[in-house]
Amino acid sequence: MPINNITGFPGPQSQRTHEGSQVQVARSEPKVHQEQTGRPSTVDTVSLTDTAARLRELESTLANLPVVDTQRVEDIQRALAEGAFEVDPARVAEKMMAFEAQLGRAGE
Numbered sequence: 001m002p003i004n005n006i007t008g009f010p011g012p013q014s015q016r017t018h019e020g021s022q023v024q025v026a027r028s029e030p031k032v033h034q035e036q037t038g039r040p041s042t043v044d045t046v047s048l049t050d051t052a053a054r055l056r057e058l059e060s061t062l063a064n065l066p067v068v069d070t071q072r073v074e075d076i077q078r079a080l081a082e083g084a085f086e087v088d089p090a091r092v093a094e095k096m097m098a099f100e101a102q103l104g105r106a107g108e
Helices: 032-037 050-063 070-082 089-106
Strands: 013-018 021-026 045-048
Touching (some): 045 050
Antiparallel strands (some): 013 021, 021 045
8 A cells, every 4th residue: 555645745756855854755656576576675764964963962962961050059059158149130031021922932
């Protein structure tokens, strides 16, 4: 049974480009010899650009980073214990607004 629709790709050969990444899906119909013997002599292929490899590399790098900056946590704990920790309300508000703006863009 031939595959005619792979995630929205119509027909035996299609191409889609999305933000610099390119996906190619190709499939050829069986030849008479293949239909008689039932053995395939062609291979279906999927080709991805180097974007997928770069994303995999970035994911690996991020997975190896520590979740918490322990040195910064220790510095803040020390400052709190000494009563020297100062909060800059304007800076906190700016950071909150920037974070909120990023969330808004991510939802688009």
